[in-house]
Amino acid sequence: MYEKDDPRSSLATATAPRPDAGEAIAAAQYFDLRELAASDGATPEARTAVVRAQNVVLAHTDARTGDELDNGTLDGELAVVVTGASPAFTVHTGHGETRVEEPGLVVVPPGASRISVHGGGPLVRLVEAGEPAWRERAHNAEAYAEDHPRVAPLKRWPEPAGGDAVRCYPLARVPEDPARFGRIFRTRSFMVNFLPETAGPRDPGKLSPHTHDDFEQLSLAVQGQYVHHIRTPWLSDSTAxxxxxxxxxxxxxxxVIPPPTVHTSEAADPGVNQLIDIFSPPRTDFSEKPGWVLNADDYPMP
Structure with a gap:
């Protein structure tokens, strides 16, 4: 399934694609985030595309200087995915103000919060799908009118060491390492993997088709183009x-890639390509690899 030099080849879950049985397999979902929001909208809400998976809601905002993004009062944490194109911003919570000026992951504790934007560019927020105000805004809410039976429900991992706080994890502090699969951070509810930028198309002879037994994968393209190759295993009902x-x-x-489809994503742009993979709850197999989760001291495993 993986090339021998792929760090994922040593995962406990690295098994060959196999036929499956049981519950129906959900369809993959694909979203051009610019088509779901008005790039010239007068308000940040109009410039925000909201989509969801079973356990997580993703809000992509084409932010502008002076925008005030109200996150509401959340029962769980909020995570902000900050890319090289994102603007500087300030997070306001009951714990004070935190200014963010570089790419990485920002984790905001439960409760009321808002974000003041100091430039133009994309900001991506992640919230638990159990948050009603966000869940109901999702463009694809109807796809989850009923839970997908093959996806394990979200059970929050242990509370962070040191209690509630705004935590910032800049990518600049963590150099890329080919022995590690991307740069991975986790929260109680999410795992975010910043995969490296790649120049030009991926070698079509070195793809990595694989499956996940019980969780969805959200692959967020932030630069370039990707071809998502998806194969749905045959079950006994041929009409499906x-x-x-x-x-x-x-x-x-x-x-949004459902289990247990066989999938791989192929960078296709002649320029720079970059994916960010998102999971909810955090992946146990990645977490069990020493050194892979870069903020593991802050967010312990169950």
Whole structure:
């Protein structure tokens, strides 16, 4: 499933794609995030595309100087995915103010919060799908009118060491390491993997088709183009069989990949390509690899 030099080849879950049985397999979902929001909208809400998976809601805002993003009063944490194109911003909470000026992950504790924006560019927020105000805004809410039975429900991991606080994890403090799969951070409810920028298309002879047994993968393209290759295993009901999918998306875009589809994403732009993978709850297999989760001291495993 993985090349021998791929860090994922040593995962406990690295098994070959296999047929499956049981509950129906959900369809993959694909979103051009620019098509879901008005780039010239007068308000940040109009410039925000909201989509969801079973356990997480993703809000992509084309932010402008002076925007005030109200996150509401949340029962769980909020995470802000900050890319190289994102503007500087300030997070306001009951704990004070925190200014953010570089790419990485920002984790905001439960409760009321808002974000003041100091430039132009994309900001991506993650909230638990159990938050009603956000869940109901999702463009694809109907796809989750009923829970997908193959996706394990979210059970929050242990509370962070040191209690509630705004935590910032700049990418600049963590150099890329080919022995580690991307740069991974986790919270109680999410795992975010900043995959490295790549120059040019991926070698089509070195793809990595694989499956996940019980969790969705959200692949957020922030630069370039990707072809998402998805194969749905055949179950006994042939009327539910699907053709293989090879869906090309630019950026910003999001693919929601359900279990146990066989999938791999192929960088396709001649320039720079970058994906950020998001999971909810955090992945145990990644967490069990020493050194892979870069903020593991702050967020312990169950």
């Amino acid at each position: 069989w699907r053709d293989d999918e090879h869906v090309r998306l630019g950026s910003p875009s999001l693919a």
